[in-house]
Amino acid sequence: MEVNVNEKRVGQQIRSFERVLSVYQGKEPFARFLTQFFRENKQMGSSDRRMTSRLCYNFFRIGNAAKERSLLERLTIAEFLCEPQSDVVAIYQPLWVEQQAYTPAEKLAFLTSSGFINKLDIFPCIQHLSPSIDTQAFLNNQFEQPHLYIRVRRGSEQLVERALIKAEIAFQALEKNTWVLKNGTNLQLLKGITGHYEVQDLSSQQTMKLISVTAGEKWWDACAASGGKALLFLDQYPGTDLLVSDIRMSILRNLDERFDQAGIKKYRKKIIDLTKDPLEALNGEQFDGIILDAPCSGSGTWGRSPEMIAQFKEKNIASFSVLQRQIAKNVLRHLKPGGTLLYITCSVFKEENEDTIQFIEDNLHCRTEKILTLKGYEHRADTMFAAKLVKV
Numbered sequence: 001m002e003v004n005v006n007e008k009r010v011g012q013q014i015r016s017f018e019r020v021l022s023v024y025q026g027k028e029p030f031a032r033f034l035t036q037f038f039r040e041n042k043q044m045g046s047s048d049r050r051m052t053s054r055l056c057y058n059f060f061r062i063g064n065a066a067k068e069r070s071l072l073e074r075l076t077i078a079e080f081l082c083e084p085q086s087d088v089v090a091i092y093q094p095l096w097v098e099q100q101a102y103t104p105a106e107k108l109a110f111l112t113s114s115g116f117i118n119k120l121d122i123f124p125c126i127q128h129l130s131p132s133i134d135t136q137a138f139l140n141n142q143f144e145q146p147h148l149y150i151r152v153r154r155g156s157e158q159l160v161e162r163a164l165i166k167a168e169i170a171f172q173a174l175e176k177n178t179w180v181l182k183n184g185t186n187l188q189l190l191k192g193i194t195g196h197y198e199v200q201d202l203s204s205q206q207t208m209k210l211i212s213v214t215a216g217e218k219w220w221d222a223c224a225a226s227g228g229k230a231l232l233f234l235d236q237y238p239g240t241d242l243l244v245s246d247i248r249m250s251i252l253r254n255l256d257e258r259f260d261q262a263g264i265k266k267y268r269k270k271i272i273d274l275t276k277d278p279l280e281a282l283n284g285e286q287f288d289g290i291i292l293d294a295p296c297s298g299s300g301t302w303g304r305s306p307e308m309i310a311q312f313k314e315k316n317i318a319s320f321s322v323l324q325r326q327i328a329k330n331v332l333r334h335l336k337p338g339g340t341l342l343y344i345t346c347s348v349f350k351e352e353n354e355d356t357i358q359f360i361e362d363n364l365h366c367r368t369e370k371i372l373t374l375k376g377y378e379h380r381a382d383t384m385f386a387a388k389l390v391k392v
Contacts, residue, residue, distance in 0.1 A: 005087040014088070016048060017055040018071065030056070030307040058082040060306035061143055065121040077116060081107050082143045104143045105136070123302075124312045128349040130385065132373040138348070141377035146303045148181040149202045149381060153262065154235055156196035163193045178205055195261035200228050202381040203300075203374035207344050208232050210370055210388040215239030217288035222274060222331050227255035229293055229344070234264055243287075245272040274327040282334055289340040290331050294324045294356075296347040300376065300383035321351040325359050332364050332391065341366060341389040346382055353385040360389060367392050 024033055034056070038049050058078040066074050076093050079086040084101045099110060111117045120126055122139060129135055152160050154177060164171050167190055171181045180202070181187075187199070207229065213219065217240050221230045224244035234242060244267060246252050252269055259267065272278045297320055302308045328343070335341060343360070345352050353373075360366050366389040376383040 005090050007091055010087045010091055013048070013051045013055065014072065014075070016044070016052045017059070017075065020052060020056055021059070021071075024307075026307065026311050029305060030060070031305070054083075055079070055088075057145070057306060058143075060309060061122075062117070063122045063124060063306075063309040065117040065119070067121070069116075077111060081111070104140045108140065108143075122309075124309060125299075125314050125317060125349065128314075128317055128351060130348060130350045130353050130373060133348055133375065133383065134377075137375075138377045138383065141380070142303060142306070142309075144303070144380060145183045146201070146376070146382065147380045148183050148185050149200060149205070150179050150181065150187075150197045151200045151205050151232060151235075152177045152179060152197045153195070156193070160193050160197050163190045174202070178202060195263060198228060198231055198258075198262070200232065201301075201376070201384075202379055203376045203384040204228060204346075204382065205232060206374055207342070207372075207384065207386040208236060210372060210386055211289065211340055211342050213237040213240055213289065217241070218285075219243070219289040219291065220245070220287045220331070220334070221291045221293075222272070222327075223291075223293045223295065224255060224269075225251055225293070227258050229291060230255070230267070231258065231262055231264070233291065234267065235262075241268075242266075243268045243270065243285075245270045245274075245278075245281075247271060247273050274330055275323070277330050277333060279333070286334055286336045287339060288336055289342065290335050291342045291344070292328065292331055293344045294327060294352075296320050296324070296345040296352045297349060298346050300346045300348045300385075303376075303382065317349050317351050320347070321356060324352060324356045328356070328360050329364060332360070332366065335391045337391055339391050341391065343387045343389065345385045347385060348383050353387075357387050357389070365392055366390065 020037060024030065034053060038044060055075060059075050061082055062074065062078045066077055072092065076088055079088045080093065080096050080100065081104060086100065089096050089100060099107060108119055112119050119139060123142060126135060157176065169181065169185055171179050173179050219240050220243045222245055224230050224246050227244060230242060230244050244255060249271055252271065270281055272281045297312065297316060332341065343357065347353060357368055357371065361368055369388045369390055371387045374384040374386065
């Protein structure tokens with residue numbers, strides 16, 4: 001198949017890609033770094049920025065695969081796996097062009113059988129995946145950017161729908177309040193609907209389906225971060241007494257802003273270090289339920305931040321597991337007998353998921369009622385883990 005490409009233009013794009021990689025040190029999320037890089041290089045046009053971003057993100061998606069090959073060879077492999085059409089492939093591997101539109105699974109099988117990559121090098125610590133995860137399906141999904149999901153506040157469905165239609169933004173309602181949009185959709189262009197929706201991944205929204213709450217109960221979102229799950233909780237259970245906590249005041253300030261935009265005034269907040277017994281901070285308070293969105297590797301979200309794939313070290317899995325167990329021990333001291341613990345991670349690793357639940361069962365007087373692996377790779381979403389436990 002003959003493909004006409006502008007080799008000079010492609011060469012410029014590759015040089016921009018190489019320049020970005022040469023200065024990115026991995027000390028901050030790549031999206032934030034790239035925004036600053038483009039701000040400092042205003043000579044780059046919009047098409048140059050888009051292509052630089054595409055090449056970098058695609059390159060990150062192959063992790064440590066083909067490390068023995070040159071940067072250009074690895075970029076060509078990444079473009080082949082991630083894109084249905086690529087000028088980079090057309091120039092540097094023209095014999096692959098006819099297979100460019102194949103599925104990721106077919107292209108991965110071709111590269112593996114041809115000796116270009118070992119598929120086990122694509123995602124780190126693949127041998128640690130939770131047993132309920134389909135390894136092949138999970139790997140295939142790594143070559144596509146996840147969709148953008150939003151949660152629409154109850155009662156705001158028509159308002160948000162009208163705004164999206166007016167802005168000519170395509171969307172699909174998976175459920176009444178869970179909508180999916182094309183990744184990269186600029187929702188900042190929408191006026192008058194701030195606080196009526198939240199950007200929240202599909203799997204994150206589904207974690208709350210494990211629990212049921214009675215009005216008047218006291219709940220604690222122990223690792224609230226910027227408040228995404230707390231907002232979902234209060235939208236579903238507005239009659240509850242909710243405490244939100246985090247160790248970082250800056251994060252709680254962001255939470256306050258999001259809650260204010262959503263019109264939520266009734267909640268409590270505290271700065272709490274969960275690596276220690278929070279007895280004093282809580283004044284001995286006991287809760288009917290605790291949401292523990294535990295610190296973790298974040299490996300189930302690396303489809304959105306693929307720069308993490310090559311940076312991650314296997315030893316970190318054990319470190320997160322130890323931290324999770326310590327935090328679980330401390331928060332469960334403040335759960336009433338018969339109360340509910342909702343344990344959540346955005347990890348795909350067994351040690352952070354099933355093994356931690358087994359530890360809680362064996363050592364912290366809890367009974368597991370339900371475990372849910374949220375297989376985001378089936379929906380172009382994040383892959384997450386959730387479990388409902390009851391204190392006995």
